[in-house]
Amino acid sequence: MPIYFCRHGQTHWNQSGLIQGQLDSRLTDKGKAQAYALANKAKLINIQFIVCSDLGRAIETATIVAKLIHCQFDTMLDIRERHFGELQSLSRKERPQLWDEFDRKHSRDKLKIEGAETASQVATRVVRAVKLIKQQYQHENILVVGHGEWLRVLLNINNKLQPWSNLSHLPDNCEIIQINDHAFLPAE
Numbered sequence: 001m002p003i004y005f006c007r008h009g010q011t012h013w014n015q016s017g018l019i020q021g022q023l024d025s026r027l028t029d030k031g032k033a034q035a036y037a038l039a040n041k042a043k044l045i046n047i048q049f050i051v052c053s054d055l056g057r058a059i060e061t062a063t064i065v066a067k068l069i070h071c072q073f074d075t076m077l078d079i080r081e082r083h084f085g086e087l088q089s090l091s092r093k094e095r096p097q098l099w100d101e102f103d104r105k106h107s108r109d110k111l112k113i114e115g116a117e118t119a120s121q122v123a124t125r126v127v128r129a130v131k132l133i134k135q136q137y138q139h140e141n142i143l144v145v146g147h148g149e150w151l152r153v154l155l156n157i158n159n160k161l162q163p164w165s166n167l168s169h170l171p172d173n174c175e176i177i178q179i180n181d182h183a184f185l186p187a188e
Contacts, residue, residue, distance in 0.1 A: 002178045003133060004045065005144045007151055008053075008061040009034040010173045018091055019102070021084035024056040034174035035061045039068035041176055042143055047071060051133055052145035053079040061174070062145045073145075078129035081147035082122045085115030106166035119164035122153045130154070143176075151177065 009031030013020045027035065042050075042065055050073035052062040062073045087098045101112050110118045133142060146154075148170050155168035158179055171177060 001138070001141065002180050003130070003142050003144060004042075004047065005146060005151055005154065005171075005177045005179065006038060006061075006175060007148050007171045007173050008055075008057040008145055009038070009064075011057050013089075014173070016091070018089055019084050019087050020057070021082060021088040022055065022080055023088045027057060027060050031057075031061070031173060032064065035064035036068065038174040038176070039065040043069045045176075046141050047143045048140040049073065049137055050143045050145060051076055051079070051137070053077075053081065053147060053150075055080055055147070058145045058147065065143070065145070076129055076132070078125040078132070079144065079146045079150060080125070082119070082149040082153070083115065083117040085111075085113040085117075087113050087116065106164055109162075109164050119153060119162070122150060123157055123163035126150065126154045126157060154179075 009027045011020065011025040011031055012028055013025040015028055038061070047069060049071055050062045050066050052058040052073055052075055054075040054077050059075065066073045084102065087095070087102055090098065092099050098113055105111055109120050133144065151171045152168050153163045156163050156165045159168055161167050
């Protein structure tokens, strides 16, 4: 059975170019409209249950979708976005040296940003989350509502690339990505 993954709807910080990481901002009107469109797609593919990150923007997206398709959802800590340490909540005008380091995130695992999570740490969470989802919801059509960098790491693992690679695309807000559960064979 496939598992469907998507990124939350657009937030005010997405719109302003601020790094959210594990901080939060609310969905914009466009983000809410994206969530409504996602609900229509979810209905077409018969989503029966939603699992989402415990961050507010993912919960807000999942709440809109779940209400419209009449299903329940649960949150999972391991689906949280990558933590970007002291860069979180900053614009490109602030702390340019941190932004230079952020822009090198696809060249190595560890960022030289205080408190930032490595791509490998995110990969560990991705693998753990997918295993748990496959165990707990094996008979249901599942939609996982997550975050951009978390999803890129998932796609990198699925494509047998380094977790920090930029060869997998950063999903658009509310873009659905289908992964066949037998194709996702995470490293042990």
